[in-house]
Amino acid sequence: MTVLVFLDPGFPEGRLADGSEPQLMATDLGATRGDGIFESMLAVDGKPRKMAAHLDRLGSSAQALDLVPPARDAWERAVATALAQLMLQAGPGEAVVKLLLTRGAEGAASPTAWVAASPLPAGSRERTADGLAVLLLDRGxxxxxxxRAPWLLLGAKTLSYAVNMAALRYAKANGADDVIFTSSDGKVLEGPTSSVILAVEEDGVKTLLTPELESGILPGTTQRALFDAAEAAGWARGYGPLEPVHLMEADAVWLVSSIRLLAPVTSIDGTPISSSPALTEELTSLLREALSEA
Ligand SMILES: Cc1ncc(COP(=O)(O)O)c(C=O)c1O
Structure with missing residues (x-):
């Protein structure tokens, strides 16, 4: 079940549309060229999580593509309309809320913008809780x-996710669950739909590490929320450059994202790595607490 709300100037609260009927022009450049951007956000019991951070990133992605996004309050109202409708249809619980913005139909002067809200598929988070077998794949x-190459839109959350999905299929076809991309100069980057975080403890100091944002990765809103929450709880934080050896030697590695939260990695390229259910639990509860306030 998907609730759709289009951002339409004639409808200040957003225009509800039937998610089971076609709604987009077949010439929409988002569909024909992947020319657009999106955000995936978690909502719990009708309340969006870290919406400001998602709207900030939507703004940066729009800027990278020279798209003019609708105003923040128009998104906020459309999300509220979508979530109210979802609560009516599906009741309370966790939901996936997507914000989508394309360059619009060919020849049209305005972008297409809509919100799609659906219940979090049952069991989707539990499937990753036991740990992920991950492949390192070269991003090239x-x-x-x-x-050097801003036109490649690295770091923008564009609709062109075909490569990311192909990487996940490659992992599954080769007996793994997920992927960590590496750069051609051997640095750890990110997952196809997640940020990479690792924990190390040295001389009694617990530190969370993630690759540096300048390496062409998407700035993760979950990574940032977790780093802020962990720092407030006494953790140190650090940014790469990280190499595969750092993953192999860490106390624990996670793929993190808005919907999945923390998914522990248990093997890399078939080699088991250290993981820690206790750390996963500690950091997940820090994150959930921070999200409930964001
Ligand atoms: C490529 C990529 N990196 C990182 C993330 C994690 O971002 P967030 O924590 O904001 O969901 C995502 C989320 O979908 C992603 O697609």
Missing amino acids: YDSTLAE
């Missing part, structure tokens, strides 16, 4: 390319 460019 070096970690300094983002600065």
Whole structure:
């Protein structure tokens, strides 16, 4: 079940549309060229989580693509309409809320913008809780390319996710669950739909590490929320460059994202790595608490 709400100037609260009927022009450049951006956000019992951070990132992605997004309050009202409708249809619980913005139908002067809300598929988080077998896959460019080649839109959350989905299929076809991309100069980047975080403890100092944002990765809103919450709880934080050896030697590694939260990695390229259910539990509860306030 998917509730759709289009951002339409004639409908200040957003225009509800039937999710089981076609709604987009077949010439929409989001569909024909992947020319658009999106956000995936968690909602719990009708309340969006860290919406401001998602709207900030939507704004940066829009800027990278020279798209003019609708105003923040228009998104906020459309999300509220979608979630109210979802609560009516599906009741309370966790939901996936997508914000989508395309360059619009060919020849049209305005972008297409809509919100799609659906219940979190049952069991989807539990499936990753036992741990992920991950493959390291080469993304084919070096970690300094983002600065030199802004037209590649590295770091923007574009609708062109075909490569990310192909990487996940490649992992599944090769007996793994997920992927961590590496750069051609051997740096750890991110997952196809997640940020990479690792924990190390040295001389009694617990530290969370993640690759540096300048390496052409998407700035993760979950990674940031978790780092802030962990720092407030006494953890140190650090940013890469990280290499595969750091993953192999860490006390624990997770793939994190808005919907999945923390998914522990238990093997890399078939080699078991250290994981810690206690750390996963500690950090998940810190994150959930932070999210309930964001
Ligand atoms: C490529 C990529 N990196 C990182 C993330 C994690 O971002 P967030 O924590 O904001 O969901 C995502 C989320 O879908 C992603 O697609």
